[in-house]
Amino acid sequence: MMLVWLLIAWVFASAAVAMLPMRRQYVPGVILLLAAPVLIVMVGIQFGWVFALLGLAAFVSMFRNPLRYIAARLRGEHPEIPE
Known part of the structure; x- marks a missing residue:
């Protein structure tokens, strides 16, 4: 049951990070990634x-x-990062 709560928390955290401005998404986004x-x-x-x-x-x-x-x-490419 604890895993389910962790998954729910991950989903809410990723939705919250998506609402941040792009320059503030990097650190929490990498942690979620x-x-x-x-x-x-x-x-x-646990579930298959x-x-x-x-x-x-x-x-x-x-x-x-x-x-x-x-x-x-x-x-080896250098893609642009949006601002």
């Missing part, structure tokens, strides 16, 4: 791989722009 895979693995262990895949799909959908940026940086 790093916490999500840990939570998804915990969901997979189907729910983990659904969580992964939601995570990729929510963080598609930061994930694109990270992928571009790993390819």
Whole structure:
């Protein structure tokens, strides 16, 4: 049951971070970005791989722009960051 509360808190925290101005989103956004895979693995262990895949799909959908940026940086490109 504790995992469910952690997931709910993560969702509310990500919604709150999304409402911040772009320059203030970086630090909490990175924390949420790093916490999500840990939570998804915990969901997979406790509830099964189907729910983990659904969580992964939601995570990729929510963080598609930061994930694109990270992928571009790993390819050696220098994408622009919005102000």
